[in-house]
Amino acid sequence: MGGYRTIVVGTDGSETSFRAVDRAAALAADSGATLVIACAYFPERPDPRAQDALGDDAYQVTGSAPADDTVSRARDRAAVAGATKIETEAVQGKPAETLQRVVKDRGADLLVVGNRGLNTLAGRIIGSVPLDVVRHTPIDVLVVHTT
Template identity: 35%
Template sequence: MQRVEIDGGVAVGVDSSASSVRALIMAAEEAKRRQTVLHVVRAWSMRTAPRPEECPPGTVPSTDQYQQAVIADTQRIVNSKLGAEPAVPVELHIVHSPSPQALLSASRGADLLVVGHRGRGGFAGLMLGSVAEQVVRHAACPVLVVRPNI
C-alpha cells in the first residue's frame, strides 16, 4: 500500500464521481482562502482505474500503464474544474491504495481534508458513505464532507 505524505495545506479526495468533483471545487476555494497548497489525492485499484488508451483490447495493462492513465484522468478533472492555471498551487498524489487508507494517510499532514458525499436523497441521503464515514471517524485533521447538489 502506498502512502500519501504531505506537509500542510488542504487535501481533497478525487475520483471521477460528481460528488468528488464538487469536493475538489470546495477544497480549491478553501485553499485559496487559506493561501495554501491544494493536495489532490486519488487512490485507485485495477478495478477503479480508467483503461489506458494505448493498451489494445484483449491485453492486460501493466500497473505503470494504469498509474499513468489515472494521472492523466486526474489532471484532466483538475484542469476542467480549476483551469490550466489554478488560483492555488496544486499537487497530485496518485496512489495504488484503498481510498480510506490513502485519505487517512493524507490527513496526517493536512490542515484540512475534504471529501465528497454520495447522497441518495431521503433518509439514505442522511447517512455518510463508507469512505466518508471512515475518514470522519479516523482522520488526524478536521474533515469537510461536501454534500451533493440536491
C-alpha cells in the same frame, strides 16, 4: 475560513467528487493553502494480449492511467476555481485509507470529501469513504454536500 496550510481533497473522477474539488480549491485560494488532489485506485490486472501487442505502451490500457487522468482533470478544475498551489497524487489503495495516508504524509490540516455514500443503506452497513475518514482522521474534515 483561514489558517489552513495544506488541504487534501479526494476524487474518484465522478462529477460529485469534482464538486468537492471545487470547494476545496476555493478554500485553498482563500487561505493561500496548498491543495493536494488525491485519487485512490486499484491497478487492473494486465491483459497479456495488451502487453504482447503494446509492449511498453500497455500501461495506457491497464494500471493507473485512469487515476492519472482523474487527477489531471481535477487539477484543471481546481485552477479554474482559483487555487494556485496545486499538487496531485494517484495512490494505489482503498479510498479512505489512501486519503488518511496522504493527509499524514503531507502534514495536511484539512481533508475535504464529498458526501456520496454517506446517507445510503450500504454506507450505513458497510461504511462509506466520508464516514470512514470522519471517524478516523485526526484533522478537520469538511464533508461537502455533492449529491
